Amino acid sequence: MSGASDMSQVRDLTKRSVYFLTSTALGSSPANRNPYGHGNAVSDFLSNVSRFKIIESTLREGEQFANAFFDTQKKIEIARALDEFGVDYIELTNPCASEQSRLDCEAICKLGLKAKILTHIRCHMDDARIAVATGVDGVDVMIGTSSLMRQHSHGKDIEYIKKTAIEVINFVKSQGIEVRFSTEDSFRSDLVDLLSIYSAVDQVGVNRVGVADTIGCASPRQVYELIRVLRGVVSCDIETHFHDDAGCAIANAYCALEAGATHIDTSVLGIGERNGITPLGGLMARMVATHPEYVKSKYRLEKIKDLEDLVAEAVQINIPFNNYITGFCAFTHKAGIHAKAILNDPSTYEIINPADFGMTRYVHFASRLTGWNAIRSRAQQLNISMTDKQYKECTHKIKALADIRPIAIDDADSIIRAYYRNIQSGENNPLMDLTAEEAAQFAMKEKEPGGLTSA
Numbered sequence: 001m002s003g004a005s006d007m008s009q010v011r012d013l014t015k016r017s018v019y020f021l022t023s024t025a026l027g028s029s030p031a032n033r034n035p036y037g038h039g040n041a042v043s044d045f046l047s048n049v050s051r052f053k054i055i056e057s058t059l060r061e062g063e064q065f066a067n068a069f070f071d072t073q074k075k076i077e078i079a080r081a082l083d084e085f086g087v088d089y090i091e092l093t094n095p096c097a098s099e100q101s102r103l104d105c106e107a108i109c110k111l112g113l114k115a116k117i118l119t120h121i122r123c124h125m126d127d128a129r130i131a132v133a134t135g136v137d138g139v140d141v142m143i144g145t146s147s148l149m150r151q152h153s154h155g156k157d158i159e160y161i162k163k164t165a166i167e168v169i170n171f172v173k174s175q176g177i178e179v180r181f182s183t184e185d186s187f188r189s190d191l192v193d194l195l196s197i198y199s200a201v202d203q204v205g206v207n208r209v210g211v212a213d214t215i216g217c218a219s220p221r222q223v224y225e226l227i228r229v230l231r232g233v234v235s236c237d238i239e240t241h242f243h244d245d246a247g248c249a250i251a252n253a254y255c256a257l258e259a260g261a262t263h264i265d266t267s268v269l270g271i272g273e274r275n276g277i278t279p280l281g282g283l284m285a286r287m288v289a290t291h292p293e294y295v296k297s298k299y300r301l302e303k304i305k306d307l308e309d310l311v312a313e314a315v316q317i318n319i320p321f322n323n324y325i326t327g328f329c330a331f332t333h334k335a336g337i338h339a340k341a342i343l344n345d346p347s348t349y350e351i352i353n354p355a356d357f358g359m360t361r362y363v364h365f366a367s368r369l370t371g372w373n374a375i376r377s378r379a380q381q382l383n384i385s386m387t388d389k390q391y392k393e394c395t396h397k398i399k400a401l402a403d404i405r406p407i408a409i410d411d412a413d414s415i416i417r418a419y420y421r422n423i424q425s426g427e428n429n430p431l432m433d434l435t436a437e438e439a440a441q442f443a444m445k446e447k448e449p450g451g452l453t454s455a
C-alpha cells in the first residue's frame with residue numbers, strides 16, 4: 001500500500017469517527033462538539049456534584065493548624081462569617097478538649113446561625129454526653145480503623161468499635177440531634193472491616209457515615225471506587241474529609257461527589273493538621289466551574305475574599321500568590337495574545353468569572369510580553385485616545401523598555417502619558433528617566449522589529 005493511500009485511509013477514518021461522535025452522543029450544535037465542554041457531562045445517577053453540602057471545619061480542623069489560636073471572640077467572628085457565606089454546617093472542636101472549648105461551643109450554639117452547628121468527638125459515651133449538653137445540632141463521631149491506628153492509637157478491635165459506635169449513635173439519636181459516624185484513616189483500613197462497620201451503623205439509623213483520608217494518601221480514582229462501593233452498602237448520607245499532603249484534596253472531594261458522597265469537609269484556605277484539607281475557596285472554584293447555577297444560588301461567593309482575609313489574619317499567614325480565586329494572579333493575564341482574546345471575550349482564557357466572587361480581572365500590560373490591544377485598553381482607562389498606529393508605536397516603546405529593565409504599572413502609565421504628550425506637542429521628550437547606558441540600549445531596541453505587538 002502506498003503512503004498516499006495510507007493517508008487517505010487515515011483521513012477517511014478520522015472523518016467517520018468525527019461524524020460518529022457528532023451525530024450520536026453530542027448532537028450537531030458546534031458548541032456541543034467537545035465532549036469535555038461545559039454542559040456535556042454525561043448524566044450520572046450517582047453524582048451529587050449539583051447538590052452537595054459543605055461541613056465547614058475551620059473551627060475544628062483549622063484549630064489544628066500550626067499557627068491557629070482562636071479566642072472566643074475570633075471564633076464567633078469566623079462562625080458568623082461562615083454563616084453569611086452560606087455553609088451548611090459549622091464543625092467545632094471537641095468540647096472535651098478543654099473547658100474553654102466547651103464554653104466556646106455553647107456560645108456559638110447560642111448565636112442562632114442558619115448553619116447547623118456540629119461538634120467532633122471520639123467514639124466514647126463520656127464525650128457524647130458532654131457534646132450533647134452544649135446544645136449542638138449534631139455530633140460527629142470518629143474512630144481510627146486502620147491496623148496502625150488500632151495498634152498505636154486506641155488499641156481496640158473491630159467488634160469493640162462496632163459495639164461502642166452503636167451505643168454512642170443510639171444515645172445521640174435519643175437526644176433528637178444528628179449523628180455522623182466516621183472512621184479515621186479510612187483509605188488504609190481493611191475494606192471488609194470498613195463496610196461491615198458502616199453497614200452496622202447505617203442499620204441503627206446514623207444520619208451520615210464519614211470517610212476520612214486523614215493522612216492524605218488517597219488518589220481520585222481510589223476515592224471514586226471506595227465511595228461508589230460504599231454508596232451501594234449504606235442508605236444514609238456520606239461525608240468525606242480529604243487531607244492535601246499529596247495535592248489531591250480538591251480532586252478527591254470532587255470525585256467523592258461524583259461517586260455519590262453528599263457532604264464535603266472544608267476549611268478556609270485549607271488550614272488544618274499538617275498542610276491541611278480541601279480549601280473552601282478552591283472547592284468553590286471547582287464547583288462553580290461545574291455547576292454555576294447551584295453554587296451561585298446557594299453560596300454568597302462575593303464573601304470569600306473577606307472570609308479568607310479574616311482567617312489569614314487570625315492565623316498570621318499571607319494568601320498564597322496562586323490561591324484559587326483570591327491569589328493575586330488568579331485573574332491576571334500577561335501574554336499579548338491572551339490579553340487580546342481576554343479583552344474581546346474573557347471566556348477565551350477564563351472558566352471562572354471573577355465578578356461572581358467580587359473580584360476583578362487584570363490584564364498585565366507592563367511587560368515585554370504585552371500587546372497593543374492591552375496598551376490600547378489601558379490608555380482608554382486613562383482617558384487617552386490615539387490612533388491604532390500610535391497605540392502600536394507606544395506599545396513598541398514599552399516593550400523595548402521592558403526588555404531593558406523591569407517596569408512597574410506606574411512606569412507603563414507614565415510612558416503612555418509621556419508618549420501622548422509628545423504626540424500632542426510634536427516634541428520628542430524622553431518617555432522615562434533612563435541612565436546614559438539604558439538610553440543607548442533603548443535606542444538600539446527601538447530599531448528592532450516589533451515582536452508580538454500585532455497581537
Ligand SMILES: [Zn+2]
Pocket residue numbers: 061214241243272273277
Ligand atoms: Zn483532618
